[in-house]
Amino acid sequence: MHPTQAAFPATRLRRLRKSPAIRSLVTQNVLTPADFIWPVFVREGEGIVEPVASMPGVNRLSVDKVVDAAREAHALGIPAICLFPFTPAEKKTEDCAEAWNPDNLSNRATRAIKDAVPDIAVMTDVALDPYNSKGHDGFEANGEIVNDETVEALVKQALSQARAGCDIIGPSDMMDGRIGAIRRELEREGFRNTLLMSYSAKYASAFYGPFRDAVGASGALKGDKTTYQMQPGNADEAMRLVARDLSEGADMVMVKPGMPYLDICRRAKDSFGVPVFAYQVSGEYAMLAGASERGWLDGDRVMLESLTAFKRAGCDGVLTYFAPAAARLLNG
Numbered sequence: 001m002h003p004t005q006a007a008f009p010a011t012r013l014r015r016l017r018k019s020p021a022i023r024s025l026v027t028q029n030v031l032t033p034a035d036f037i038w039p040v041f042v043r044e045g046e047g048i049v050e051p052v053a054s055m056p057g058v059n060r061l062s063v064d065k066v067v068d069a070a071r072e073a074h075a076l077g078i079p080a081i082c083l084f085p086f087t088p089a090e091k092k093t094e095d096c097a098e099a100w101n102p103d104n105l106s107n108r109a110t111r112a113i114k115d116a117v118p119d120i121a122v123m124t125d126v127a128l129d130p131y132n133s134k135g136h137d138g139f140e141a142n143g144e145i146v147n148d149e150t151v152e153a154l155v156k157q158a159l160s161q162a163r164a165g166c167d168i169i170g171p172s173d174m175m176d177g178r179i180g181a182i183r184r185e186l187e188r189e190g191f192r193n194t195l196l197m198s199y200s201a202k203y204a205s206a207f208y209g210p211f212r213d214a215v216g217a218s219g220a221l222k223g224d225k226t227t228y229q230m231q232p233g234n235a236d237e238a239m240r241l242v243a244r245d246l247s248e249g250a251d252m253v254m255v256k257p258g259m260p261y262l263d264i265c266r267r268a269k270d271s272f273g274v275p276v277f278a279y280q281v282s283g284e285y286a287m288l289a290g291a292s293e294r295g296w297l298d299g300d301r302v303m304l305e306s307l308t309a310f311k312r313a314g315c316d317g318v319l320t321y322f323a324p325a326a327a328r329l330l331n332g
């Protein structure tokens, strides 16, 4: 688009910025609490609110406290909460069986939230890493992360989450063919309205560091995830992944991390016209919250500015650890 404009002084672009009233009239992208999905870390126990050292203001919560958080989120106008279980080392095995245990932490939290706050949408994570003694998102055999065997396990994990009552399943594992396999199983089992938000363009990123601490995955992981997560330099490949996941039955797609990949968000939105989400990941949160804590940045302002950028880049919403703080600020 090339807007026609008269030469200076007939056109003075500063006229449109002259006062709060005029500026608010021409605001193009507006952030609201309805744009947020709030990722929360769940742990065993009761009455526990345990700070995550590398993410100031973020806690691991026991199931009862997660229910409180869901209540708070709903009251703030946040439509969805996303669960990430912290798994103690003794629950991690090579066969990852805890992933599809109907009574695992994530499934118990889902049931408790849907019981207490039925109107908030619950999103869950599909990937083996919280349950894998090897720390990877898939099974490892002879030094390789094996695709098809992993997909079979992911299908079982997703089905157990659907049975627990989750609204949105988020496969974050980056195996090939898992969206189609999960979609077929959900249809077969009668879960016709369970949504799939595919982590389609998930990069092998150093910005996940604090998250791996938060869920207790850093210790187990040897090596890196570069044989399944994307290279930061690639963009066309992200479009192939989005197209593939949509063709297999994804309802929504995600780009992750967020701020360093806004170009990918924009391309996905323009190319496919489907709901696109970004994940402002743990490292992005840590750098903003950490610098704000030291007084180097204005925390409230960088929070809202960074989140508005996702709207400008074409995202329909954003997964962000700032969700409750940003919603409180936006609600005044």
Ligand SMILES: NCc1[nH]cc(CCC(=O)O)c1CC(=O)O
Pocket (backbone or CB within 6 Å): 125, 126, 127, 129, 137, 172, 173, 207, 208, 209, 210, 211, 212, 225, 280, 281, 282, 283
């Ligand atoms: N399946 C793992 C998973 N799901 C969400 C995140 C990262 C989220 C964040 O950094 O906030 C990761 C980390 C990884 O791929 O190692």
